[in-house]
Amino acid sequence: MQYLNAFWVGGMLCVIAQILINKTKLTPARILTTYVVSGVILGGFGVYKPLAEYAGAGATVPLTGFGYLIAKGTKTAIEQLGLMGAFTGGLTATAGGIAAAIFFALLIALIFKPKDKT
Amino acid sequence: MPTRQGRYTLRLDSCPSIVSFAAVVGKKEGEGPLAQEFDIICDDTTMGEKTWEKAESRLQKDAVNRALSKGGLSASEMDFILAGDLLNQCISSTYGLRDLNIPLFGLYGACSTMAESLCLGSIMVDSGAAGHCVCVTSSHFCSAERQFRYPLEYGSQRPPTAQWTVTGSGCAVVAPSCKAPYVRAVTVGKIQDMGITDVNNMGAAMAPAAADTLKTFFMDTGTTPDNYDLILTGDLGQVGSQLVEELLQRESFDISKRHSDCGLLIFDIKEQGVNAGGSGCGCSASVLCSHILNKIQHKELNNVLFLATGALMSPTSLQQGESIPGIAHLVHLSSTSYQDDCTINGH
């Protein structure tokens, strides 16, 4: 059941983006940015948490989940550190993902060569 | 000498000849419907170079060398080379041609550059300013993607209106009148901007320019589309081709039966996954300098209006929200010269 929930919630989040791409001609970078910021807002209002509990990876793997993680981490950090937490919480919570993306991108760029499309 | 005909058309009285021409293309183009026509098909689109920019320079260099060797010409006989491409500061031309030691005019007219260089080269030969002019342009899918769109490995979807930059280069050598194909007249286009901002719909941005230049030419010369075997636009693709026909229909010029587009000829639109068709400086150049000039040479086509179209925007102007201005230059190519006309009429 948890797999099914992850599948359809994750799938639906992608469908919303696909509709935005086709109908509004928003560029992918804008879509991604919109999704992350939406995740922060939805997370901040407490709307995303139930979704994340229901769908698991279906809600955390899409980029809205990235935003949700930022909001969640910020809140936790503020509880512990006060105002300082507003600045450390977001990056701390997402550090794993960002660091991994940077490092793997570097690694891949070093190993592989660009190729023409067919 | 060039004489002005109507308002914007130049009649080239001596009818300069295109004495030699060559087209070099990449793998995908070499798998398309015109495969048999090209001089060189490069299965390795890196051309053995380290970067895509160097690869494009190499395309241009190979096209010039092939055109010269086909015509039995040497670089030292050339008076001018008129070259352009799509990359910033026209680096493909500069680096590709730096060893040739021919006086160079670097041109930028986006994808209209092949017609621009042919216009200028023919005018120079017709006016006596030059004996031989080399006209060459190129584009490379990979270097264009990097500059104008996304990195090659980036996962994005191309909308159906988007076009595929041709990897290729075409070169034509213009010389004093001697044999077909002849250049009879040229019309230099004006910038037309109908406010299209969608970078994935260049055909729509360029169609008004093509329509305007064609209309100007017909008015200036007092001819109609039916006087020509072929009206060949550069890279309007499916969308732009439909639009240029519609725009001219509104002006009571029906080009639909005569019109074709290099971007639609070079690829099999259905099979090769190129969406609305080919584009780029190399698109019109490689189609013209193979398929079309061959046919004129063999008198299978007698009167062709070659009309390369360009979208004159940059990534910066687009990000600043500017619309995409278009331009189109026309070259009237023919299997007969004005002198031939006189001879025929005389008998």
Place this chain on the structure above:
Amino acid sequence: MSSKLTPDEYSEIAKKAEHKSSTVKDCIMAFLVGGFICTIGEALISLYMRGGMARDVASTLSSITLIFIAALLTGLHAFDNIAKYAGAGTLVPITGFSNSMAAPALDFKSEGFILGLGVKMFSIAGPVIVYGISAGIIYGIIIYLFKLY
């Protein structure tokens, strides 16, 4: 072209000439591929939890795994071919973020490791981090000031 046609009128004509992409088909592909990627994410979480990890840790590690797979597929020139059909299905999951950093890093290596690879790596993903983190900070300041935590 002619003075008779205004940009608005032309825009109407141009719109009619456009071949629309099939939104229904694109959405189905996005749904299936996006759903599939999230399901793999969920399976990885279960796997890591079975190894004794807490759900939060397992979830992060699952994301990192997906980031690695996406970067690898980018290097193997497979990601763009999948994304061509999947659209938002590969874009929206964390895989899209990974690809948006690996692709320019790889492609702009030709301009050097510092100004090419290092700078261009963030050319697409940069705004995601800029606005995501900034939104988080604004949110943090608000909840701190209004004692909403």
